[in-house]
Amino acid sequence: MAGHGNVVATLKEAGYRLTPQRVMVLQAIAEGGGHQTAEAIHREVVKTYPYLDIATVYRILQLLKRLHLVTEIDLGGDSARYEVAEPNKHHHMVCRVCSRTFDLSTSYLEELRLRLVNEFGFEPDLEHFAIGGQCAECASG
């Protein structure tokens, strides 16, 4: 897998250490494909490194979230799920007043999508999505 160089670079630039645990967690998220729970990630890594603690997984996930390397999807009921962040994929919020557009990470709509699929079996088209509304500046001004 290429692209891991980015992760390493991002970690180092931010002054974080590249530990085996972080590499393994990152691999597990990437290889797992979809949206995985912290527990699933832990279960996967433990196969090859039995000492990894679930608390460490949570700390790493927080870190990766903060660095925008992974995205958290949390529907409330069960545990949160994590996926590799795809920086290019996003939707838009369009202000009806000033017409400016703001990026909106796919994860926001991913939560909605997951619920529609799970609860209704309805697979929404969310490819080119834009939400109209009023931005913070125009609302306060």
Place this chain on the structure above:
Amino acid sequence: MAGHGNVVATLKEAGYRLTPQRVMVLQAIAEGGGHQTAEAIHREVVKTYPYLDIATVYRILQLLKRLHLVTEIDLGGDSARYEVAEPNKHHHMVCRVCSRTFDLSTSYLEELRLRLVNEFGFEPDLEHFAIGGQCAECASG
């Protein structure tokens, strides 16, 4: 407040008892206005009836949810919030294959709205919302 008759009727029809606790919880939700947590509801009722247990609040909320009298909104991070269900207000899912439309409770988009407001200060226009996609039947058929 009129409309409480509906609630009483719904409870009785379903074979449930009308207890003071249920009335008080329902009142607290209605009067609280927005989306309240179980703890906030409990805090409110306890002012006039100090014996109400938080577990009872949760049990009543589950019941009201099951009867579609209140709606649960759960963003994952903090505790779930509850609001009176407004049966008339809903959005639509439109199947791109069969063109049928399916009702979508406002609570689904309410979660999205809350996140956009909280995290970006962006107030989305979600009045007449329709989501395109493919329904369960057309996806399996």
Place this chain on the structure above:
DNA sequence: CTAGGTGCAAAGGGTTTGCTACAAC
């Protein structure tokens, strides 16, 4: 009367935190 509901207390599950030893740099 009698099923269903409440209060109390304790358990549960996911997530976070304090601390000491350890490893990346």
Place this chain on the structure above:
DNA sequence: GTTGTAGCAAACCCTTTGCACCTAG
């Protein structure tokens, strides 16, 4: 050598559950 991290265990928070008593119908 420093300082951030991992492992461990315990705490945390919200929510659920078991059980004996009580109350709405």
